[in-house]
Amino acid sequence: MDKPKLALYWAASCGGCEIAVLDIQEKILDVANAFDIVFWPVAMDFKYDDVRKMEDKSIDICLFNGAIRNSENEEIAHLLRQKSKVLVAFGSCAYEGGIPGLANLSTKEEMLNFVYKESPSTISNNNGLPQTHYKVNEGEIEIPELYEYVKPLKDVVDVDYYIPGCPPQPEQIWNVIEYILSGKPLPPAGSVLGAGDKTCCDECPRERKEKKIKEFHRPYEIIPNPDECLLDQGIICMGPATRSGCGALCVKANVPCRGCYGAPPNCLDQGAKMISALSSVIDAHSPEEIEQILGTITDAVGTFYRFSLPYSILKRRVVQ
Amino acid sequence: MAFEPKIIGFLCNWCSYSGADLAGVSRIKSAPNVRVIRTMCSGRVDPTFILKAFQLGADGVVVMGCHPGDCHYQEGNYKTMRRIPFLKKLIKDFGIEPERLRLEWVSASEGDRYATVVNEFTEEIRKLGPIKHPSCKVKLEQI
Numbered sequence: 001m002d003k004p005k006l007a008l009y010w011a012a013s014c015g016g017c018e019i020a021v022l023d024i025q026e027k028i029l030d031v032a033n034a035f036d037i038v039f040w041p042v043a044m045d046f047k048y049d050d051v052r053k054m055e056d057k058s059i060d061i062c063l064f065n066g067a068i069r070n071s072e073n074e075e076i077a078h079l080l081r082q083k084s085k086v087l088v089a090f091g092s093c094a095y096e097g098g099i100p101g102l103a104n105l106s107t108k109e110e111m112l113n114f115v116y117k118e119s120p121s122t123i124s125n126n127n128g129l130p131q132t133h134y135k136v137n138e139g140e141i142e143i144p145e146l147y148e149y150v151k152p153l154k155d156v157v158d159v160d161y162y163i164p165g166c167p168p169q170p171e172q173i174w175n176v177i178e179y180i181l182s183g184k185p186l187p188p189a190g191s192v193l194g195a196g197d198k199t200c201c202d203e204c205p206r207e208r209k210e211k212k213i214k215e216f217h218r219p220y221e222i223i224p225n226p227d228e229c230l231l232d233q234g235i236i237c238m239g240p241a242t243r244s245g246c247g248a249l250c251v252k253a254n255v256p257c258r259g260c261y262g263a264p265p266n267c268l269d270q271g272a273k274m275i276s277a278l279s280s281v282i283d284a285h286s287p288e289e290i291e292q293i294l295g296t297i298t299d300a301v302g303t304f305y306r307f308s309l310p311y312s313i314l315k316r317r318v319v320q
Numbered sequence: 321m322a323f324e325p326k327i328i329g330f331l332c333n334w335c336s337y338s339g340a341d342l343a344g345v346s347r348i349k350s351a352p353n354v355r356v357i358r359t360m361c362s363g364r365v366d367p368t369f370i371l372k373a374f375q376l377g378a379d380g381v382v383v384m385g386c387h388p389g390d391c392h393y394q395e396g397n398y399k400t401m402r403r404i405p406f407l408k409k410l411i412k413d414f415g416i417e418p419e420r421l422r423l424e425w426v427s428a429s430e431g432d433r434y435a436t437v438v439n440e441f442t443e444e445i446r447k448l449g450p451i452k453h454p455s456c457k458v459k460l461e462q463i
């Protein structure tokens with residue numbers, strides 16, 4: 001019997017998800033033994049045409065990381081969906097938009113103007129912006145078109161499973177691969193794999209007390225006690241609004257959870273959940289005092305939706 | 321056709337809903353633009369409900385609860401008192417005018433106050449016009 005075929009692709013991402021796959025260490029050899037890797041641009045030499053020539057649904061599993069930022073990302077998402085039996089949104093960017101999704105707080109025009117014209121380190125001779133078509137002697141060059149805003153993978157194609165994390169933890173990746181290799185029936189489509197069904201707080205070893213917060217601090221402003229809940233100490237920790245599964249890695253290193261595993265089950269919006277959680281622990285009973293405490297929170301939208309802005313209810317900022 | 325604001329009102333069972341009821345039985349006229357949803361406490365109004373209301377096409381959202389100190393569950397309305405200004409900051413970052421979200425305290429005996437709040441808020445939203453966020457596409461008629 002032929003080995004099952006595996007494809008890995010990166011769209012708008014940093015490459016960390018690919019490193020996470022390699023971080024399963026010597027088990028990568030088991031993966032190479034068990035699967036026939038048919039497409040993995042970051043590690044092996046394949047061309048898009050090789051994929052186009054494959055038969056539909058001939059790839060057994062495709063791990064797709066990265067958000068949909070430009071027309072190339074979308075084109076390959078459609079192509080891989082057509083060729084794959086199981087398409088997995090792998091990592092925060094493919095699942096929820098991830099860090100690139102924070103670009104949804106700016107318009108495409110604002111971004112291009114800053115990067116190509118206004119940023120202090122840019123010397124622009126002709127105020128030129130990148131074009132999708134350019135004529136040279138040899139013919140016309142075409143580059144992908146940057147989209148107006150970032151979308152998660154599920155907004156352009158049907159996704160079978162989601163593996164959250166920035167990046168997904170290697171042991172969780174291995175668990176998923178092992179499960180698939182075991183031949184057990186796959187979970188229902190749309191499931192989140194390689195993660196828990198509680199919140200990050202559930203895995204956190206720190207001691208929690210009754211929270212009463214008078215002031216919020218940014219992590220560099222205080223030296224947090226390593227044994228007490230970070231939120232108790234006034235540091236915004238995304239733990240209460242984040243799915244478990246990472247083993248509370250960040251909080252064990254004395255830094256607050258950043259929310260990369262996405263919203264917990266049955267939660268539609270990570271930021272709304274965080275507002276709900278924080279509002280319960282702010283120790284104030286008058287509008288003035290509440291206003292003053294809320295004023296100590298820097299960049300609420302960027303903190304609460306650091307990884308999930310394009311996946312949230314409102315998805316992006318609009319310019320009136 | 322002239323713009324008629326669609327407003328979602330979350331009213332606490334113990335004070336504000338009774339206040340709205342009183343406005344009704346007292347035959348006080350108020351704008352018909354508020355679609356009332358009764359909740360057991362204003363503290364039951366999850367921030368998700370409010371964002372969802374905007375997403376589904378509401379032009380404004382008003383949350384009404386018992387006056388501070390009068391909460392049937394003692395602390396519920398204080399949570400709301402913190403949530404709403406917090407949410408106002410958040411929707412502003414998304415490009416939605418914070419004035420589209422309002423918090424008001426209306427007791428069971430304040431039928432006239434209910435009517436005043438509803439009328440004022442409706443006029444304010446009428447001036448702001450329809451919600452203009454691209455994620456807020458679905459219109460309430462379709463639900």
